[in-house]
Amino acid sequence: MLWITSEYNPRVGGLEKSVEQTMAALSAFADVGLITDIGQYPKPGEAVRQVGALNLKGCRIEPEFQAVSAELHRICKDFRPDMIHLASGGLACFADLLCDVAPVFCTVHCKDITAPWQRIPGADVRAAIAAGLERCARVFCVSNYTRSHLARMAPGAAGETLTPGLPRAFFSATMGPASYFTPEGGIPRILTVARLAPRKGHSLLLEALQRIKRPFIWDIVGAGPIQNEFEARLNSSAIDDSVVMHGALNDEQLAVLFRQCDVFALTPVEVVEGNGIDAEGFGLVYLEAAAYGKPSVGSASGGCGEAIDNSRTGFTVDPHDANGLALSIERLLASFSLRQSMGSAAFQRAKSDFCVEDRATTLMRRYMEHRGR
Numbered sequence: 523m524l525w526i527t528s529e530y531n532p533r534v535g536g537l538e539k540s541v542e543q544t545m546a547a548l549s550a551f552a553d554v555g556l557i558t559d560i561g562q563y564p565k566p567g568e569a570v571r572q573v574g575a576l577n578l579k580g581c582r583i584e585p586e587f588q589a590v591s592a593e594l595h596r597i598c599k600d601f602r603p604d605m606i607h608l609a610s611g612g613l614a615c616f617a618d619l620l621c622d623v624a625p626v627f628c629t630v631h632c633k634d635i636t637a638p639w640q641r642i643p644g645a646d647v648r649a650a651i652a653a654g655l656e657r658c659a660r661v662f663c664v665s666n667y668t669r670s671h672l673a674r675m676a677p678g679a680a681g682e683t684l685t686p687g688l689p690r691a692f693f694s695a696t697m698g699p700a701s702y703f704t705p706e707g708g709i710p711r712i713l714t715v716a717r718l719a720p721r722k723g724h725s726l727l728l729e730a731l732q733r734i735k736r737p738f739i740w741d742i743v744g745a746g747p748i749q750n751e752f753e754a755r756l757n758s759s760a761i762d763d764s765v766v767m768h769g770a771l772n773d774e775q776l777a778v779l780f781r782q783c784d785v786f787a788l789t790p791v792e793v794v795e796g797n798g799i800d801a802e803g804f805g806l807v808y809l810e811a812a813a814y815g816k817p818s819v820g821s822a823s824g825g826c827g828e829a830i831d832n833s834r835t836g837f838t839v840d841p842h843d844a845n846g847l848a849l850s851i852e853r854l855l856a857s858f859s860l861r862q863s864m865g866s867a868a869f870q871r872a873k874s875d876f877c878v879e880d881r882a883t884t885l886m887r888r889y890m891e892h893r894g895r
Contacts, residue, residue: 741766822841
């Protein structure tokens with residue numbers, strides 16, 4: 523099989539992790555080829571073979587886009603795949619071109635179709651992506667929320683929901699080294715891991731946390747375009763002394779913070795941009811928190827509510843409701859037993875319902891349904 527992605531290593535984020543982990547799980551069933559954007563490549567030890575690197579999403583003029591399209595088609599034909607999988611919605615603009623090579627599948631995440639970053643010189647980007655999605659044998663949506671956007675954009679697309687997952691081994695690796703909660707009487711820790719961007723809702727979370735009277739430490743991991751603006755707001759806030767800005771961390775450093783946190787909190791919002799809606803399609807990081815046995819507080823908007831089972835593995839709240847958000851977080855901070863029970867439920871749910879190996883099995887079943895057509 524051949525996967526095509528414009529979001530891959532050394533880029534780091536939920537989309538990149540999801541693509542990498544899914545391909546790793548699929549490699550147990552088949553030989554996996556990979557075409558990436560320029561400057562992207564597999565990590566050492568990955569069970570995939572890179573067969574090309576092209577300017578997939580950033581072409582500025584029509585001749586460049588046509589040349590990339592022709593080269594993409596040539597590489598795909600030379601590889602002779604039984605199926606082709608486009609890792610994000612914008613790449614569906616190539617679906618019609620590749621349908622004569624093998625059945626084409628696509629995964630859509632949300633912003634890749636609601637506010638697409640794909641460039642298609644000389645064409646209406648949305649129309650081209652929609653037409654391509656309708657040409658795909660199957661379109662996999664990371665949440666029902668994302669699927670609702672797909673239905674509006676490309677009503678003829680054969681869509682289904684297939685949420686992301688984590689490798690089965692990740693659950694033993696995360697819980698094995700003893701995640702723990704702050705003992706009664708200690709100062710509990712809240713953890714937020716996200717790019718510092720408008721839709722991630724850091725400022726709304728800051729507003730809510732200032733309403734909590736009990737002491738806490740807020741660990742914030744990430745960097746991004748609103749960092750200076752957010753840090754200025756933080757410095758003038760009532761909880762400045764309770765916040766630790768960690769910047770970008772590697773996996774080992776991040777694991778330490780996940781193990782010691784008491785609550786994971788991330789409250790994304792829908793942001794209307796000039797070219798569409800920027801929103802959270804699912805939220806793989808909530809599953810990562812669950813793998814460490816930690817409850818989450820997230821947004822009731824977007825796809826977050828599908829990553830969190832409200833009132834069982836954490837709480838989903840309107841991110842614009844500062845009081846409601848503060849009350850949900852404070853409820854967890856106030857109760858050691860509630861943190862334990864919700865964290866345990868989150869771990870069990872993620873382990874049983876969100877394993878990437880199960881997702882790979884579903885993908886293989888769909889591939890086989892269309893093989894040779």
